[in-house]
Amino acid sequence: MSINQSGWRPEMNAGTGNAAPTFTGNKALMLEEALIFEIGSAETTGVDFADRGEIGASNKLGGLFRDKAIGLPGLAEPEAVRHYTRLSRQNYAIDLGLFPLGSCTMKHNPRLNEKMARLPGFSDVHPLAPVDTVQGALEVIHQLSHWLVTLTGMTSVAMSPKAGAHGELCGILAIKAALAKRGEVDRKVILVPESAHGTNPATAAFAGFKVEDIPATADGRVDTAALTARLGPDVAGVMITNPNTCGLFERDLKTISDAVHAAGGYVYCDGANFNAIVGRVRPGDLGVDAMHINLHKTFSTPHGGGGPGSGPVVFSEALTPFAPLPFVEKQGEQFVLVEEETAGEHHAGSFGRMVAFHGQMGMFTRALTYILSHGADGLRQVAEDAVLNANYVLRSLEGSLDALFAGSGPCMHEAIFSDANLAEGFSTLDVAKGLIDEGFHPMTVYFPLVVHGAMLVEPTETESKAALDQFIGALRSVAERAKAGDVSLKSAPHFAPRSRLDETLAARKPVLVWKDAVLAQAAE
Amino acid sequence: MRYLPLTQPDRDAMLGVIGAATIDDLFIDVPESARLDGPVHGLPNHASELAVERHMTALARKNVVAGEVPFFLGAGAYRHHVPASVDHLIQRGEFLTAYTPYQPEIAQGTLQMLFEFQTQVARLLGTDVANASMYDGSTACWEAIGMARRITRRGKAILSGGLHPHYVSVARTMAKYTGDALETSTPTLTAETDIDALIAAIDGDTSCVVVQYPDILGRIADLTPLADACHANKALLIAVVTEPVALGAIKSPGEMDADIVVGEGQSLGVGLQFGGPYVGLFGCKDKYVRQMPGRLCGETVDADGKRGFVLTLSTREQHIRREKATSNICTNSGLCALAFSVHMTLLGEKGLRQLAAINHVGAAAAAERLAKVPGVELVTDTFFNEFTLKLPVEARPVVRTLADRGILAGVSLGRLYPDEAGLANGLIVAVTETTTAEDVETFAAALQEVLA
Numbered sequence: 001m002s003i004n005q006s007g008w009r010p011e012m013n014a015g016t017g018n019a020a021p022t023f024t025g026n027k028a029l030m031l032e033e034a035l036i037f038e039i040g041s042a043e044t045t046g047v048d049f050a051d052r053g054e055i056g057a058s059n060k061l062g063g064l065f066r067d068k069a070i071g072l073p074g075l076a077e078p079e080a081v082r083h084y085t086r087l088s089r090q091n092y093a094i095d096l097g098l099f100p101l102g103s104c105t106m107k108h109n110p111r112l113n114e115k116m117a118r119l120p121g122f123s124d125v126h127p128l129a130p131v132d133t134v135q136g137a138l139e140v141i142h143q144l145s146h147w148l149v150t151l152t153g154m155t156s157v158a159m160s161p162k163a164g165a166h167g168e169l170c171g172i173l174a175i176k177a178a179l180a181k182r183g184e185v186d187r188k189v190i191l192v193p194e195s196a197h198g199t200n201p202a203t204a205a206f207a208g209f210k211v212e213d214i215p216a217t218a219d220g221r222v223d224t225a226a227l228t229a230r231l232g233p234d235v236a237g238v239m240i241t242n243p244n245t246c247g248l249f250e251r252d253l254k255t256i257s258d259a260v261h262a263a264g265g266y267v268y269c270d271g272a273n274f275n276a277i278v279g280r281v282r283p284g285d286l287g288v289d290a291m292h293i294n295l296h297k298t299f300s301t302p303h304g305g306g307g308p309g310s311g312p313v314v315f316s317e318a319l320t321p322f323a324p325l326p327f328v329e330k331q332g333e334q335f336v337l338v339e340e341e342t343a344g345e346h347h348a349g350s351f352g353r354m355v356a357f358h359g360q361m362g363m364f365t366r367a368l369t370y371i372l373s374h375g376a377d378g379l380r381q382v383a384e385d386a387v388l389n390a391n392y393v394l395r396s397l398e399g400s401l402d403a404l405f406a407g408s409g410p411c412m413h414e415a416i417f418s419d420a421n422l423a424e425g426f427s428t429l430d431v432a433k434g435l436i437d438e439g440f441h442p443m444t445v446y447f448p449l450v451v452h453g454a455m456l457v458e459p460t461e462t463e464s465k466a467a468l469d470q471f472i473g474a475l476r477s478v479a480e481r482a483k484a485g486d487v488s489l490k491s492a493p494h495f496a497p498r499s500r501l502d503e504t505l506a507a508r509k510p511v512l513v514w515k516d517a518v519l520a521q522a523a524e
Numbered sequence: 525m526r527y528l529p530l531t532q533p534d535r536d537a538m539l540g541v542i543g544a545a546t547i548d549d550l551f552i553d554v555p556e557s558a559r560l561d562g563p564v565h566g567l568p569n570h571a572s573e574l575a576v577e578r579h580m581t582a583l584a585r586k587n588v589v590a591g592e593v594p595f596f597l598g599a600g601a602y603r604h605h606v607p608a609s610v611d612h613l614i615q616r617g618e619f620l621t622a623y624t625p626y627q628p629e630i631a632q633g634t635l636q637m638l639f640e641f642q643t644q645v646a647r648l649l650g651t652d653v654a655n656a657s658m659y660d661g662s663t664a665c666w667e668a669i670g671m672a673r674r675i676t677r678r679g680k681a682i683l684s685g686g687l688h689p690h691y692v693s694v695a696r697t698m699a700k701y702t703g704d705a706l707e708t709s710t711p712t713l714t715a716e717t718d719i720d721a722l723i724a725a726i727d728g729d730t731s732c733v734v735v736q737y738p739d740i741l742g743r744i745a746d747l748t749p750l751a752d753a754c755h756a757n758k759a760l761l762i763a764v765v766t767e768p769v770a771l772g773a774i775k776s777p778g779e780m781d782a783d784i785v786v787g788e789g790q791s792l793g794v795g796l797q798f799g800g801p802y803v804g805l806f807g808c809k810d811k812y813v814r815q816m817p818g819r820l821c822g823e824t825v826d827a828d829g830k831r832g833f834v835l836t837l838s839t840r841e842q843h844i845r846r847e848k849a850t851s852n853i854c855t856n857s858g859l860c861a862l863a864f865s866v867h868m869t870l871l872g873e874k875g876l877r878q879l880a881a882i883n884h885v886g887a888a889a890a891a892e893r894l895a896k897v898p899g900v901e902l903v904t905d906t907f908f909n910e911f912t913l914k915l916p917v918e919a920r921p922v923v924r925t926l927a928d929r930g931i932l933a934g935v936s937l938g939r940l941y942p943d944e945a946g947l948a949n950g951l952i953v954a955v956t957e958t959t960t961a962e963d964v965e966t967f968a969a970a971l972q973e974v975l976a
Contacts, residue, residue, distance in 0.1 A: 036640050036869050046870035047607055049878050049957065053885035055773060060888050062744045062906035064774045071647040074872015081609055084637070084866055088618035091633035095617030101626070108527055109621045112573055118611070121584025126597040127799030128935045129588065130927040136586030137798045143583075151564055162659035162800065165854040176701055199854050207701040249553035280551060285558040300527075304614070304859025305622040305634035306656070306819065308801035324697070340942055352697035356600055356662035356690040356788075357799025369580055375570030376563035378525045384547045385530050391550055392538045410542075410550040432627065442627055464529035465538060491827065496629040499827040503628075506824035506836040510813060512653045513643040514823075 030497060033086040037514045040073025046080050090497040091305070092441045098463055098471050102414040102444040102456025103197065103245050105275060105297035112373065113300065113366035122365050127357035131337050137361060138335035141328045144368045145312075148293060151379065152271075153282025154314035158323045160359035164272055167292025167311030168203040168239070170324060170354060174290055174315065175237050175266045176207065177322040177351040187236035187265065193222040194450045195244035197270050204239060214238075216450050219408035220246035220416075224256055231263035241270035242286070243277065243412035245448040246405055247390065247456070257287025266290070266319065274298045275461070276387055276413030279380030289316040295360070298382075299367035310363035321349040326358055385461035386413045389468060393457050396472045400479040404451055413460070419453025423485040428453040431475075431482050433500060436493035438474035525570055590796060590932065594963035598910045598954025599740065599935040600661065600688050600766045601799065602791045604879075605958055610793050610866045614859055624855070628834040629826070634858065635833035638821035641865040648771050648868075649785040650778020651807030655818040656835075657861040658804025658853075661788025662694040665734065665764050667806070667817040668784045669695055672732035672760045673704060674815050680729040685709035685718050686739025688766060689940045695734075704731075710941060713914055713950050715905040717745040723753040730759040732784075737763050737777055738770055740940070741952065742907035751781035760784060767791055768805065769956075770908040772880030784808045792871075793863030803860035813837070819856045879957060883909035887955040890964045894953065897972045903950070910954040912937075916975060919951040925974050931967055 025032045055065065075083060092099070099106035117123060125137055145157045158174075161167040172190070179187050190204035193214040201211045214227045222240065238260055242250040250256075257267045269283055271291040275298040277283075283291050295310040296303050303309070315323055327338040327347065337358070338347060374382060387410070394415035398406050402420035405411070419428045432442035432455075444456040457475075459468055481489055493499060530538075535547070544550055551559065563569070571579070590603050597603070614620060618633060625631030625638075638656040645654035658664040669681045681704055683692055692708055699706050707725060709718065722733050733754055738744045747763060754761040763777030765787035777785045787805035790796075794803055808816055814837065822836035871879060887909040895902040899916035915922060919936035926933040937950030955964070 033636070035636065037643065040869065040872060042873040045872045045875035045878075046609075047875045047879075049875075049882055053878070053882040055881045055884055058888075059884060060891075060905070060907050061774050061884070062746070064744055064746060066771065066773060066775050066779075068779070070772070070776075070873050070876070072644060072868065072871070072873040072876060074875055075869050077607070077609055077870065080866065080870050081613065083869070084613045084619075084862075085616065087633040087636055088613075088616045089633065090630075090636070091618040091622045092627070092630040093618045094621040094623075099623055101623055104623055106621070106623045110527055112576065114615065114620075116577065116580040116584075119581060119584040120589040120591060121581075121587040123795050123797055124590045124603070125587050125798045126590055126595075126603070126796050126932070127601055128597055128599055128939065129590070129932055130924055132924070133588035133927055133932065134798065136583040139583055139586065147567065150567055162663065163855040166659065166663070173697070173701060208703065249551075251553045251555065254555055254558065277554070279563055280560055281554050281558050282560065282564070286555075302620045302859065303623050304620055304862065305631070305637075306624040306858030307855040308659070308857045308860060309855045310801075325693075351700060353690060353693035354663075354697055355660060355694060355800070356688065357660075360800040361798035362801050365580070369576055372568075372571050372576045372579060373527070373573070374525065376567035378528070378570040380560075380563050381525055381528055384550075385528055385535075387550045388530070388535060388538055388542075388547060391542045391544070395542045409553050410544070433629070436627065436630055441623075441630065444626075462527055462529065465534040467529075493629050497632045498629045498830060498832040501628045501826045501832045501834050502824045503834050503836065506822040506834045510820070510836060511823040512639075512813070512820055512836075513646045514639065 031086050033083060035514055036073050036075060036083065040075045042069065042073065044074040044076055046075055046077040097440060098459065098467055099441050100443045100457045100459055100471065102458040103272060104444060105458055105460060106303065107300050107460040108462035109300055109302040110370065113369045116369045117362050117365040122361065135335055138328050138337060140364055140368055142330060142335060144364050147371050148312055148314055151278055152291065152314045153284025155317045156315045156320040156323055158313045160324060160326065160355050161292065161311040161313055162355055162360060163307065163309030164292050164294040164311040165199045165203060166354065167313045168199055169207065170313045171268045171290035171292060172203055172207045173351045174319045174322040175268065177349065178266065178319055179236055181349060184264065187234055189235045191227060191230060191235060191238040193240055195220065195222060195246050195448065196239055196241040197245055197272060198447065200239040200241065200270055209236060220248050220405040221250055222252065222256065224252040227256060228259045231259060231265065233264065235263060235265045237266035237268055239268040239270065241272065243273045246416050246450065247411040247414035248405060248408055249412055253286045261287065272297055273413050276383055278383050279376065280383045284316065289319050295363050295367040299370045301363045301366040308360055308363060310360035322351055325350050325353045382461045389459040389461060389463055390415050392468060393459055393472060397476060400476045401455065414456055414458035416451055417455040418451050422482045426482045426485065426489065428455055430489045430492065431455065431478050433492040434478040434481065434489045435475060437495050438478060440471055440474055593930050593932055594966045595932045596934040596953045596955065596967060597932055599940065599952050600690065600788060601796055602767055602954060602956060603796055603958050604769065604791050604956050606793055606795060606867060607870050609870065610863055613866050614863050619862055620859065625835060628832065632832060635821050637862055637865060639823060639833050641861045642821060644865060644868050645805050646807050648768060648776065649787065649805065649807040650776025651785050652810040653813055654805065654807035655816055656821050657856040658806050658818050659857060660800065660802040660804045661764065661766055661786060662691045664786035664804030664806045665691045666695050666698045668762045668786045669704060669732060669734065670702060671784060671815050671817060672762060675812060676731040676759060678729050678731040679703065680705045680707065681731055682707045682722060682725050682733045684722055684735040684739065685711040686741065686743065687734055687736045687764060688740050691764065710944050711741055713903050713947060715903060717743050719745050719750050722750055726753055726757045726759055728757065730757060732760040732762050734762045734764060737765055738767065738908050738910065741912040742904045742910035744774060744906040744908060747777055747780040747782060762786065767908065767910065769880055769883055772876035773884050773908060783812065789864045793867035794860050801857055801860055803857040803864055818853055882957045883955065886959055887911060890955045893964055893968050894971065897968055897975065899975050909956055910952060913951045913953060915949045915951055918948045922974055926970055929970055931970055933967060
């Protein structure tokens with residue numbers, strides 16, 4: 001029986017063939033860490049309260065005092081710090097190296113952003129405080145709005161959507177409201193090209209529209225002829241991603257927008273990849289009616305292992321009257337918060353409120369800090385370096401991996417490869433897991449669906465040439481092994497905190513909360 | 525441009541490898557008419573770290589910091605003390621700058637934390653399972669209504685008058701495209717909650733009843749009869765908790781047989797932040813897991829048989845073949861979930877119960893003191909750390925006047941319900957462990973002066 005210092009016995013790592021098992025289950029600095037439910041106790045706490053109030057007989061709880069145990073283990077502060085620090089070491093992060101997830105965009109997170117967001121004047125302010133007492137917070141929203149509207153060449157911006165996908169809902173709702181105002185509720189079809197983000201059709205379907213696919217051409221772009229041919233009185237609009245998920249600029253977007261408008265529809269643009277064109281192209285000049293901007297992608301707010309995000313939506317003049325509440329407006333020297341549809345005639349068309357308060361204020365502060373640090377000149381350089389880095393990766397790897405669209409013109413922010421020239425029996429997944437052993441987070445795999453066995457690499461503008469050369473060397477090596485049929489790749493990763501995890505088992509027999517092993521056995 | 529590492533010689537060398545003469549050659553697919561020939565006009569160029577810090581600090585100074593004044597605001601967002609180690613830990617780069625755990629072998633830190641979070645949330649809410657967080661409480665509430673529609677195949681949701689009016693607004697917005705019929709009402713300034721009226725409204729078309737606990741005025745009511753009435757009519761009970769600290773003192777909605785419990789987790793670890801980012805909590809009964817929205821982390825084993833964690837049941841999400849997805853969710857509030865979870869781990873059962881007790885005892889004392897101000901009436905008989913006062917005049921201008929005197933006095937019902945004249949005199953007051961006895965005295969004295 002081997003017991004580590006926490007008293008928890010990790011499963012022994014026997015029979016992997018990689019290394020001899022250790023007494024504790026730990027491997028040098030790679031430490032196994034038990035769950036808080038296995039090491040904490042109901043009697044332990046890591047906080048001190050000066051005043052130990054007790055709920056007496058005269059309480060106001062309406063007879064609903066919680067008398068049964070809740071089952072929440074506590075850790076003393078040193079135990080908690082160690083627990084979470086150890087867990088953190090089992091994570092890959094942009095602070096450790098390149099995070100080449102295409103269409104997800106992870107770039108350096110400047111710590112100045114964090115410092116500014118934590119100023120008590122921003123972090124310790126209540127959303128319902130009297131507006132006279134929160135003028136600075138409203139001014140942050142106002143300034144950021146000005147940048148977003150100006151950079152995109154649009155008319156207005158809705159700041160409240162909580163994430164990119166939430167922004168998509170916002171745009172689609174504005175389109176729905178505009179059509180209702182025109183009395184054209186029979187427009188029930190949204191066209192979504194195959195080169196669009198996966199959330200786009202999910203959003204449109206969710207919003208009650210019928211989704212119709214528009215095929216991609218052989219060169220990875222929207223089939224413009226097919227799209228324009230489909231336009232008609234039943235089409236509410238199109239959702240198009242530009243630059244698209246094949247990493248290419250949709251050359252015909254202006255032509256498409258003109259045709260959609262002529263047919264009475266609206267153009268939604270997924271702006272997740274705006275960092276590739278910021279400062280070089282204004283989507284408003286391409287006829288876009290609504291576009292969300294993922295602040296964490298283009299303007300670097302940390303994603304924290306899955307969020308928070310923030311997805312402001314910019315609107316054309318046509319959709320501006322339908323934007324959601326609340327709005328920040330400047331009246332004289334005063335910033336005001338418009339929270340009600342009834343507040344003024346020009347807000348009467350608003351489709352309403354999307355979230356309880358004003359959106360992701362903490363993300364706005366970070367994004368504005370990042371934007372001011374770059375300025376107009378720096379943001380243009382962002383796009384140029386993002387595109388330069390992606391094309392450098394594309395050209396450097398096209399000899400080793402199948403670069404399907406290498407002849408379709410320069411890529412924008414991301415480079416796409418397929419599994420076409422891997423050896424029989426080797427998959428994109430094997431390449432990805434092999435890359436883990438080389439110390440890199442893999443690229444996005446199996447997306448977009450339009451490319452078989454897709455590998456989508458997005459380096460971003462915050463990578464140096466040296467970092468790219470390291471990554472290119474590693475990916476080239478893994479690709480060559482997959483082409484040569486090196487079977488050790490099939491069981492990769494070998495040097496990560498875990499070897500390949502059984503995702504099928506997790507889905508078939510979901511275990512979503514911890515249950516005491518003894519209790520779980522008794523239940524079976 | 526300190527965040528851009530490429531040097532000009534790097535750029536030239538890379539263009540050479542690509543075979544392009546200039547950077548403009550990489551933008552040839554942009555139509556000529558849409559190309560900008562230089563930085564966007566009317567916006568300033570880049571600034572030094574020092575200059576940016578000065579600019580942002582000046583903006584921050586224009587706000588009144590909650591912690592620096594007597595502070596009594598609640599109504600869906602609460603000021604609690606967050607232990608220093610919480611913010612320290614979430615700023616570790618391996619948590620802060622990690623992406624969604626799409627490659628589980630090198631994301632076990634995030635995944636194990638989410639598994640622990642799910643378990644903590646489920647136990648707190650009293651549900652069988654919980655997900656890995658939503659955007660916030662209001663969107664979680666709307667998602668719960670959508671989930672009830674999918675489960676019951678009925679399209680009428682009954683929303684309690686005690687539900688936060690902003691949550692009602694969000695549900696109303698979303699109903700514009702889901703087609704759900706919403707039955708809503710407004711609260712009355714009485715000690716009575718609307719449980720009996722809700723029970724009476726349930727019929728064969730009802731998918732769910734949504735009730736807040738404690739409600740917007742702070743009142744607490746036993747949900748058991750409502751749960752029974754819902755189940756007798758094959759409808760679901762959805763309970764909304766905007767102050768999770770309360771569940772350290774009062775029975776969880778799950779214990780009273782709620783089917784879905786959602787909440788706003790901001791109180792623990794996250795901070796006020798002028799409204800976001802926050803963290804939505806979402807739990808439900810086991811039998812409804814496959815209809816639950818959002819991300820889920822599940823336990824599994826790796827190829828060597830070691831325990832590990834992965835994102836799971838994602839076929840409900842955008843990953844599935846496009847329009848078949850029941851949700852377009854592409855994110856959760858991972859970092860806020862971490863903050864919540866670390867704070868909860870530091871508290872533990874013992875600390876949470878102490879914290880809840882301090883909140884309740886403090887609120888009871890404050891309610892008693894404030895009700896002694898001439899003309900002021902305490903409306904709520906039952907409450908946790910938030911209660912409602914009825915003033916002899918409209919509360920909204922009183923709040924403004926007190927703000928001018930450096931007291932953030934609470935949330936007026938007039939701000940939340942501008943069209944309800946009958947609620948205009950109501951003032952919601954929240955008291956937490958951060959509120960001192962001196963704060964209460966200052967507030968009471970100033971209120972007495974203003975009302976005199």
